[in-house]
Amino acid sequence: MSFVPFELERWQSVWEHRVRFNLSESGVHPLSLHELLEITDTDLPxxxxxxxxxxxxxxxxxxxxxxxxxxxxxxxxxxxxxxxxxxxxxxxxxxxxxxxxxxxxxxxxxxxxxxxxxxxxxxxxxxxxxxxxxxxxxxxxxxxxxxxxxxxxxxxxxxxxxxxxxxxxxxxxxxxxxxxxxxxxxxxxxxxxxxxxxxxxxxxxxxxxxxxxxxxxxxxxxxxxxxxxxxxxxxxxxxxxxxxxxxxxxxxxxxxxxxxxxxxxxRERILERTRTILRHNYGILEEWLQAWGELFTWRRPDAGAICLAEYALAMDSVDLVQHLRAAHDVLVVPGAHVGLTNSLRIGFGDETTHFQGALKALRAGLEGLISD
Ligand SMILES: Cc1ncc(COP(=O)(O)O)c(C=O)c1O
CATH class of the missing domain: 3.40.640.10 (Type I PLP-dependent aspartate aminotransferase-like (Major domain))
Known part of the structure; x- marks a missing residue:
């Protein structure tokens, strides 16, 4: 038997803290320690x-x-x-x-x-x-x-x-x-x-x-x-x-x-925070996807901070995300890492303003490819 590398986690382990925009994350904008102490009513001592x-x-x-x-x-x-x-x-x-x-x-x-x-x-x-x-x-x-x-x-x-x-x-x-x-x-x-x-x-x-x-x-x-x-x-x-x-x-x-x-x-207060972020940011992502016309096909997720979008481009998903990272400093998960072809997994749980910046970078990257 031989060792099978975990491609998705390797991709994230190497790059997630080295890119300006990380859309590879599947969770929501994490709480800071300060926010956690506040929400849990825990004294610093x-x-x-x-x-x-x-x-x-x-x-x-x-x-x-x-x-x-x-x-x-x-x-x-x-x-x-x-x-x-x-x-x-x-x-x-x-x-x-x-x-x-x-x-x-x-x-x-x-x-x-x-x-x-x-x-x-x-x-x-x-x-x-x-x-x-x-x-x-x-x-x-x-x-x-x-x-x-x-x-x-x-x-x-x-x-x-x-x-x-x-x-x-x-x-x-x-x-x-x-x-x-x-x-x-x-x-x-x-x-x-x-x-x-x-x-x-x-x-x-x-x-x-x-x-x-x-x-x-x-x-x-x-x-x-x-x-x-x-x-x-x-x-x-x-x-x-x-x-x-x-x-x-x-x-x-x-x-x-x-x-x-x-x-x-x-628990319920933390989960409510999560759902508020998800609903808000998904609306932004949906508009962004719709603006591409026929390029993307997707289904609104029931849960989680990730949206799987199939793209109508003749390009391998790993090549595509490598290009987006190298040229536009934005990290996305390629479909190949979750067992699919011609798809991107886009995380939408980030802090909203930063997330909008990430979508802008992703747009620039995709426009560059389409016009080539
Ligand atoms: C379905 C699923 N299970 C487990 C994990 C790993 O979770 P943890 O960060 O708690 O180890 C992930 C991380 O993305 C995940 O998507």
């Missing part, structure tokens, strides 16, 4: 006197209880706190998959689990969200792709990159099929709470005894720098994942654990 020791390895009891309280039927024993959603997804794969297993992945997707599974020597097959059907999956394809020998099914809901939330029918079909074949279902719900309207995406936790949900503070909560994620699942699986976590990062940062408890206590 409470932070200043915090001892910087190791935290409780699986997350403090307080934090695990606060997370569990957001999942009907969960207790702190169903929760492992991780370093971001990335560690949550990674150790879930590590706990459940062995070389030669089969994992079935919804595509397009954030391709972390795809790369981890492939790097472990796991076979991966897929079922698709279909652009010609409003990004709904085909129910027959779900039935055939999730095979009797599928060990793990991975879904991101709300989805990255389409922003689509599964309909009840599609979600029900996936759960029915994993139950039929006895597979595990990993649902990455990191964009839950970042819906553009007021409908909250329902969690899949508790829908079947082999459902594992991953989530964290990085996207809907606008706190990616805290690096707090979590796994919610059956207690046995959580114990097995915690054993792996002893090898990865030992424990979450004590400062982050402390701030995460306070953030969850004001």
């Amino acid at each position: 409470a932070l200043e006197t915090l001892r910087l020791g190791y935290g409780q390895s699986n997350g403090s009891d307080e934090l695990r209880a606060a997370i569990a309280a957001t999942y009907p039927g969960a207790t702190a024993d169903n929760v492992l706190v991780t370093t971001g959603g990335s560690e949550a997804n990674f150790i879930t794969c590590w706990s459940l998959l062995r070389a030669g297993d089969l994992a079935t992945l919804q595509v397009p997707n954030y391709l972390q689990t795809w790369g981890v599974a492939r790097s472990m020597g796991v076979d991966v097959n897929t079922f698709s969200l279909r652009p010609d059907d409003d990004w709904n999956p085909d129910l027959d394809e779900i039935q055939t792709a999730i095979r009797p020998d599928t060990r793990l099914v991975v879904v991101t809901n709300p989805n990255n990159p389409t922003g689509r939330v599964l309909t009840n029918e599609a979600r029900g079909a996936i759960i029915k099929r994993v139950r039929e074949v006895g597979a595990w279902l990993l649902v990455d719900e990191v964009y839950q709470g970042a819906e553009l309207d007021d409908t909250r995406t329902e969690t899949c936790f508790g829908r079947y005894d082999r459902v594992i949900v991953t989530n964290g503070l990085s996207k809907a909560y606008a706190l990616p720098g805290l690096r707090i994620g979590w796994i919610v699942g059956p207690a046995d699986l959580i114990r097995a994942a915690w054993e792996r976590h002893d090898y990865t990062v030992i424990c979450p940062s004590a400062i982050s654990d402390f701030l995460a408890v306070r953030s969850l206590a004001v």
